Amino acid sequence: MECKQVWGVYWSATGNTRRVVERLAAGLADGLGQSCRMVDLTPQNARAQPRRFRAGDLVVVGLPTYAGKLPNKILPDVQTKLQGGGALAVGVVTFGNRSFDNALAELCVTLETDGFHTVAAAAFVGRHAFTDRLAAGRPDGDDLRQADAFARCVAERVRALAAPPAPAAVPGDAAAAYYVPRGTDGQPAKFLKAKPQTDPGRCCGCGVCARVCPMGAINPADVTQVTGTCIKCQACVRRCTRGAKYFDDAAFQSHVAMLEQNFSKPAENSVFL
Numbered sequence: 547m548e549c550k551q552v553w554g555v556y557w558s559a560t561g562n563t564r565r566v567v568e569r570l571a572a573g574l575a576d577g578l579g580q581s582c583r584m585v586d587l588t589p590q591n592a593r594a595q596p597r598r599f600r601a602g603d604l605v606v607v608g609l610p611t612y613a614g615k616l617p618n619k620i621l622p623d624v625q626t627k628l629q630g631g632g633a634l635a636v637g638v639v640t641f642g643n644r645s646f647d648n649a650l651a652e653l654c655v656t657l658e659t660d661g662f663h664t665v666a667a668a669a670f671v672g673r674h675a676f677t678d679r680l681a682a683g684r685p686d687g688d689d690l691r692q693a694d695a696f697a698r699c700v701a702e703r704v705r706a707l708a709a710p711p712a713p714a715a716v717p718g719d720a721a722a723a724y725y726v727p728r729g730t731d732g733q734p735a736k737f738l739k740a741k742p743q744t745d746p747g748r749c750c751g752c753g754v755c756a757r758v759c760p761m762g763a764i765n766p767a768d769v770t771q772v773t774g775t776c777i778k779c780q781a782c783v784r785r786c787t788r789g790a791k792y793f794d795d796a797a798f799q800s801h802v803a804m805l806e807q808n809f810s811k812p813a814e815n816s817v818f819l
């Protein structure tokens with residue numbers, strides 16, 4: 547099938563998904579001899595506008611895994627604002643070394659429902675947003691080389707297509723329930739209401755935390771106040787250059803400790819063609 551334009555579209559609070567999607571889109575553009583354009587859906591206002599694609603586009607769409615599925619506060623925008631218009635899509639999720647569970651299945655079903663034809667899909671490992679002890683430094687050089695190899699295979703597949711493909715076959719159940727996070731005691735860890743705290747000795751009030759919050763949840767006039775919905779994405783924690791943001795919620799910390807105890811063995815990337 548003819549491809550006239552490659553796109554990379556992503557939501558990425560701490561940068562892993564952005565890196566993987568950028569690399570895949572660049573590799574596909576290279577393999578197909580086309581140019582590549584990126585769309586960053588992370589800021590709240592970027593998600594508000596419709597994004598229309600059409601036949602002849604090849605769109606890499608990436609989101610992270612949250613509780614074994616896609617981030618539930620972001621998914622509605624992906625469902626309602628992305629319009630496939632018969633474009634080909636590559637669904638990509640990243641995950642923090644535990645499992646992508648049903649996230650890729652949910653993404654591929656969403657893309658097909660949005661009017662894309664999913665030609666391939668992949669799940670890549672990225673440093674867990676909650677802790678540097680899981681998948682530190684990933685996606686690393688090896689991961690990105692795997693992304694290059696995958697992009698070459700997808701480009702070949704696209705060139706060989708005579709008609710829109712059948713939906714990409716991926717593991718998981720798009721309709722499954724969310725993974726229940728547990729603490730070190732094995733009991734459900736309830737940290738839905740946890741919010742980032744601010745160390746007054748470190749915070750200089752620069753406002754970067756409010757600017758990078760994809761939910762617009764932090765009051766820019768007083769960054770100690772979380773007035774909106776916190777999705778625990780860790781953008782504020784990771785982007786604060788002074789280390790002034792942190793989560794002290796006991797249930798959250800217990801879940802992170804449980805993950806560190808049980809999921810430290812390096813996980814592998816998975817590709818589906």
Ligand SMILES: Cc1cc2nc3c(=O)[nH]c(=O)nc-3n(C[C@H](O)[C@H](O)[C@H](O)COP(=O)(O)O)c2cc1C
Nearest residue numbers: 558559560561562563610613614642644645672675
């Ligand atoms: C709220 C939340 C829930 C998460 N749930 C999972 C999960 O179920 N499985 C997993 O392996 N990683 C999980 N992670 C880790 C992220 O999937 C991983 O860090 C991802 O690469 C972050 O993408 P980003 O850097 O593009 O924001 C979770 C992270 C957050 C913030």
